[in-house]
Amino acid sequence: MFNEFFSRQDLLLIKPAVLLALFGCGILLTDLLHERRHKYLNAVTALLGLGFTGVQLALIQRAMSAAGYSEVSGFSGGLVVDGFALYFTWIFLIATAIAILFSVRYLEVENEHHGEYYALMLFSLVGMYFLATAMDLITLFIGLETMALSVYVLAGFLRGDRRSNEAAMKYFLLGAFSSGILAYGFSLLYGLTGSTNLRAVADALVARPSGDPVVYLALITTATGLLFKVAAVPFHQWAPDAYEGAPTSITGFMSTAPKAAAFAFLLRVFLVPLAPLRPAWEGLLVVVCVLTMVVGNLAAISQNNTKRLFAYSSISHVGYMLLGLVAGNETGLKGIAVYLLVYVFMNLGIFTVLVALRRKDIIGDEIEDLSGLFFKNPVSAVFMLIFLLSLAGIPPTAGFLGKYFIFLSLIETRHYVLAVIAVVFVVVALYYYFRLVVMMFMREATDPERLNISPGVAVALAITLAMTLVIGIYPEPFIRLAAGSVLVPFR
Amino acid sequence: MLDQFFFYIFASVILLGGLLTITRRSAVHSAIFLIATLLGIAGLFLHLQAEFLAGVQVILYVGGIMVLFLFVIMLVNLDQAARQRQFNRQWWLALLAAAAVCGEALYGLYRGRGAFTFPGAVPGNMPPNTQAVGNALYQNYMLPFEVASIMLLVAMVGAVVMAKKRL
Structure with missing residues (x-):
């Protein structure tokens, strides 16, 4: 009698999340067995869990392509695994794996090496998986909260550090507040349509007469909640404080995997249930995009803390990515997918170097701490230069490719003014990225202490640099992957 | 008529309790007024014939969570906070x-009040619906129900x- 509600196919579709949750619980238990100096074994377990999940994901992918399905849904339409979901899940897995690689030595230096860190990372991945696959308002919301709760705790993981506590508190309060607004929007959508399934919501909204004020109320509250989660201006104030106070390894993680997950969530909600309201939200989004690019880039100029600077830089990148949604054609959506993939690698590369700057007694998150890096450790300085060039979007690097598709989509859809504004702010971004370059290459070193390059950091650096260059020089396979992930807007 | 009377009673209990919760200086008073608000909400659920929700509201929020709140309040140093x-x-x-946002929301809801489609009120008493809630949770909403358990685990680990x- 149970088969009616839970089939083998349902089990197959949630298997990646089940594996992640099991490995998370496993880490909590095996952590007790490891001695203090063997805590790195927790990271090995976590990476093993990510490996198993990746294999499971590849198996699902192969079964789907063997059977010729482009999407499979389960739980009576509450969950769907399609190209979009698979692509984003791969991004989450890769970003988390790299973040785990550079966390080990950092946590040892901070003297807060506990298994809970890795377990919470895996639990947040469970939430992300449901953000990418869920087709139901309730599942989406619970997935979001699972991810967010884990990241709040991770942001406050350095319990002895006041800044870390403050970051966690601020992040938690504003996150809870924005979730409240989002829940209000979802409840209005449910009240208007009588269903929590995204496609049923879209069907019911199409049938509504246009200009209905309650529909606008639902749209605005939902959009506010979503834009809060991706830290778009004017809902960005939490990001710099949370990024600055959080442990550097978690700042790197926060600015990639959860950000990509929030984007998956935003795209899914805007392109399925809210797609019929496109004329209403397009103008709203244009204003948000322009503000995000302007405020993100201008505020980054005057920052003296590298983590704060990259917080504002990540805000401005959100502005570029949202432009792809404004254009809304296939190029634009493909552009967002490419941009996010590229952004994950280059941003994690930057944070790998920043993590290596944290040594005993040196916090390493002021811009001055980068000075003379070229003379101390030429390899990491050159790597950092390449990542910065990529963030700015200079040709042979991967960052150019992301911006290229976004600009192309804007021109295809005749948003010339927006394209011009976007290009102008690329120049502004160059300025503050090159402030760091000047520090690294033209200043004397202020402290003689060597960099902290552990094996994990070295591997993370190698992977991120290789991907930043490979995607930039030979982009075809990655563009094909991204094209397979484009979500067809609901009509 | 009687319906509306009860609705306004509960609604004013909720609103007054909420206002007093955030304006009282003493944390204990705030907590007591929060209990009044939560009881008002339980009353509204009962009024809508959702007896399961009303029961959960009283047992979990009023009985469980608020008692914990009061415990915490007793343990922290109140004089300094006051x-x-x-x-x-x-x-x-x-x-x-807040007033502007409230005005907009009220205007939107008032203008669009015809947009909500609710099934008409059933005359007399509805059959008990606790079983229906259980069926929905374990059948159609099985997945979010299970994911919520992971969320609670995260909350517990995080608190520790x-x-x-x-x-």
Whole structure:
């Protein structure tokens, strides 16, 4: 009698999340067995869990392509695994794996090496998986909260550090507040349509007469909640404080995997249930995009803390990515997918170097701490230069490719003014990225202490640099992957 | 008629309780008024013939969570908190913004009140619906129900990590 509600196919579709949750619980238990100096074994377990999940994901992918399905849904339409979901899940897995690689030595230096860190990372991945696959308002919301709760705790993981506590508190309060607004929007959508399934919501909204004020109320509250989660201006104030106070390894993680997950969530909600309201939200989004690019880039100029600077830089990148949604054609959506993939690698590369700057007694998150890096450790300085060039979007690097598709989509859809504004702010971004370059290459070193390059950091650096260059020089396979992930807007 | 009478009673209990919760200086008073608010909400659920929700509201929120709240309040140093300024200087700006948002929401809901489609009221008493809630949770909403367990595990682990001095 149970088969009616839970089939083998349902089990197959949630298997990646089940594996992640099991490995998370496993880490909590095996952590007790490891001695203090063997805590790195927790990271090995976590990476093993990510490996198993990746294999499971590849198996699902192969079964789907063997059977010729482009999407499979389960739980009576509450969950769907399609190209979009698979692509984003791969991004989450890769970003988390790299973040785990550079966390080990950092946590040892901070003297807060506990298994809970890795377990919470895996639990947040469970939430992300449901953000990418869920087709139901309730599942989406619970997935979001699972991810967010884990990241709040991770942001406050350095319990002895006041800044870390403050970051966690601020992040938690504003996150809870924005979730409240989002829940209000979802409840209005449910009240208007009588269903929590995204496609049923879209069907019911199409049938509504246009200009209905309650529909606008639902749209605005939902959009506010979503834009809060991706830290778009004017809902960005939490990001710099949370990024600055959080442990550097978690700042790197926060600015990639959860950000990509929030984007998956935003795209899914805007392109399925809210797609019929496109004329209403397009103008709203244009204003948000322009503000995000302007405020993100201008505020980054005057920052003296590298983590704060990259917080504002990540805000401005959100502005570029949202432009792809404004254009809304296939190029634009493909552009967002490419941009996010590229952004994950280059941003994690930057944070790998920043993590290596944290040594005993040196916090390493002021811009001055980068000075003379070229003379101390030429390899990491050159790597950092390449990542910065990529963030700015200079040709042979991967960052150019992301911006290229976004600009192309804007021109295809005749948003010339927006394209011009976007290009102008690329120049502004160059300025503050090159402030760091000047520090690294033209200043004397202020402290003689060597960099902290552990094996994990070295591997993370190698992977991120290789991907930043490979995607930039030979982009075809990655563009094909991204094209397979484009979500067809609901009509 | 009687329906409306009860609705307004419960609604005013909720609103008054909420207002007093955030304006009282003493944390214990705030907690007591929060209990009144939560009881008002339980009353509204009962009024809508959702007896399961009303029961859960009373048992979990009033019985469980609020007792914990009061315990915490007793353990922290209240005198110091009571002496600090309760609102920051921009409270009037916040009040204006909140009033504006509230006005917009009210206007939207009032203009679009015909848009909500509710099944008409059933005359007389509805059959008990606790079983229906259970069926929905374990059948159509099985997945979010299970994911919520992971969320609660995260919350528990997180609380221990944040609160324990030495791990």
